[in-house]
Amino acid sequence: MMNVNRYVLSRSLHFGQRLVSRSTRRAATDAERLQQRRSIRTQSRNLAYAKDLFLGQVNKAEVFPYPEIGNEEVEEINQLVAPVEKFFSEEVDSAKIDREAKIPEETLNGLKELGLFGIMVPEEYGGLGLSNTVYARLAEITSLDGSIAVTLAAHQAIGLKGILIAGNEAQKQKYLPKLASGEHIAAFCLTEPGSGSDAASITTRATLSEDGKHYLINGSKFWISNGDMADVMTVFARTEVVVDGVKKDKISAFIVERDKLGIRGRLAFSACEVSFDNVPVPVENVIGEVGGGFKVAMNILNSGRFSMGSSSAGMIKKLIELTSEYAATRKQFNKSLGEFGMIQEKFALMSINAFVMESMAYLTAGMMDRPGLPDCSFAGIVLVAIQKT
Numbered sequence: 001m002m003n004v005n006r007y008v009l010s011r012s013l014h015f016g017q018r019l020v021s022r023s024t025r026r027a028a029t030d031a032e033r034l035q036q037r038r039s040i041r042t043q044s045r046n047l048a049y050a051k052d053l054f055l056g057q058v059n060k061a062e063v064f065p066y067p068e069i070g071n072e073e074v075e076e077i078n079q080l081v082a083p084v085e086k087f088f089s090e091e092v093d094s095a096k097i098d099r100e101a102k103i104p105e106e107t108l109n110g111l112k113e114l115g116l117f118g119i120m121v122p123e124e125y126g127g128l129g130l131s132n133t134v135y136a137r138l139a140e141i142t143s144l145d146g147s148i149a150v151t152l153a154a155h156q157a158i159g160l161k162g163i164l165i166a167g168n169e170a171q172k173q174k175y176l177p178k179l180a181s182g183e184h185i186a187a188f189c190l191t192e193p194g195s196g197s198d199a200a201s202i203t204t205r206a207t208l209s210e211d212g213k214h215y216l217i218n219g220s221k222f223w224i225s226n227g228d229m230a231d232v233m234t235v236f237a238r239t240e241v242v243v244d245g246v247k248k249d250k251i252s253a254f255i256v257e258r259d260k261l262g263i264r265g266r267l268a269f270s271a272c273e274v275s276f277d278n279v280p281v282p283v284e285n286v287i288g289e290v291g292g293g294f295k296v297a298m299n300i301l302n303s304g305r306f307s308m309g310s311s312s313a314g315m316i317k318k319l320i321e322l323t324s325e326y327a328a329t330r331k332q333f334n335k336s337l338g339e340f341g342m343i344q345e346k347f348a349l350m351s352i353n354a355f356v357m358e359s360m361a362y363l364t365a366g367m368m369d370r371p372g373l374p375d376c377s378f379a380g381i382v383l384v385a386i387q388k389t
């Protein structure tokens with residue numbers, strides 16, 4: 001069993017990293033063991049449960065019984081959660097972060113010491129190697145500060161995900177250990193001023209150099225979370241590929257290191273415009289196949305967005321806590337606000353929303369934790385539910 005409290009006792013990054021690697025060796029083994037122990041079916045499954053819902057088919061066997069976790073894993077989650085909750089309640093000053101539009105260095109270091117930059121990176125690359133379910137539970141807490149939530153999610157749910165799911169062994173060995181420890185921070189660069197939902201319409205271009213050793217990237221990316229502090233970026237750009245003798249324009253994914261980038265703009269959670277002006281990127285830094293980048297982007301987004309459900313449930317529950325405190329203490333007409341029926345109805349609605357969102361988030365995480373290819377299709381529905389709440 002991993003003793004996460006040891007992370008908190010150690011405030012030195014170096015010592016903390018040693019603890020992370022020692023403890024995580026057990027954590028990864030535990031996670032694998034616990035995953036196997038769950039009562040899950042292993043026969044081939046339909047991987048688009050959510051799509052079937054839209055077609056009027058409810059594949060009950062996919063979702064019932066609701067994914068359960070064993071007592072041992074609950075205990076492990078509780079051990080992980082306690083120091084993270086303590087850190088967020090005692091050491092995170094959200095008002096200061098919002099006021100200064102910057103997460104203080106000491107707060108970032110505390111997050112790194114807790115191992116929160118490499119929650120799902122396998123232990124062999126220096127991460128905690130934990131399951132989607134544990135990630136979702138931790139996301140409920142890290143969402144208590146919006147800037148930290150976006151920073152951590154942009155780093156590991158999308159920023160480093162391409163290397164993790166589609167990178168080759170050399171890329172994983174080279175980049176993941178420093179990303180898992182938080183020494184390096186990652187960003188995901190897909191959106192452009194003219195390309196949002198229609199991601200296939202990006203215009204950033206990567207041109208192969210004459211000697212064939214590197215690509216030159218030109219273009220501009222927009223709304224890039226962690227853009228101003230990322231050391232490693234997953235960047236999507238159009239490339240020329242030849243398919244059956246015919247030249248085609250297809251998207252490729254690249255690992256771009258920080259230097260040589262033009263970066264503009266700043267918001268509280270560091271969303272930036274990142275410009276590329278003849279930025280050279282070695283051919284070894286293509287993630288997956290040249291021309292296969294759109295699929296990489298969609299796979300990253302599919303698996304990356306699931307934690308937004310539990311993050312939002314965490315935020316809603318915190319808001320219920322804050323508003324109920326106000327409703328219990330604020331008096332009007334000689335009564336506390338909470339005694340009025342219409343206010344009670346609002347609390348009932350908020351609680352229903354939190355319950356539904358939490359249930360959908362952990363159902364998604366549980367489905368993704370099953371052996372075999374993860375079914376992320378439900379994550380999209382969770383995202384729509386968040387937007388409607």
Ligand SMILES: Cc1cc2nc3c(=O)[nH]c(=O)nc-3n(C[C@H](O)[C@H](O)[C@H](O)COP(=O)(O)OP(=O)(O)OC[C@H]3O[C@@H](n4cnc5c(N)ncnc54)[C@H](O)[C@@H]3O)c2cc1C
Binds near residue numbers: 196223
């Ligand atoms: C907080 C934040 C952080 C972000 N971080 C990153 C990041 O790290 N990296 C990155 O690459 N991007 C990032 N983005 C950008 C994000 O991915 C885009 O905002 C998203 O792709 C949507 O694009 P858009 O904002 O241009 O909206 P648009 O595509 O212009 O859409 C506007 C509205 O129209 C709707 N719409 C669009 N097409 C259709 C359709 N066919 N049918 C019905 N409705 C439609 C959309 O749902 C939306 O409501 C971030 C955005 C935000 C807000």
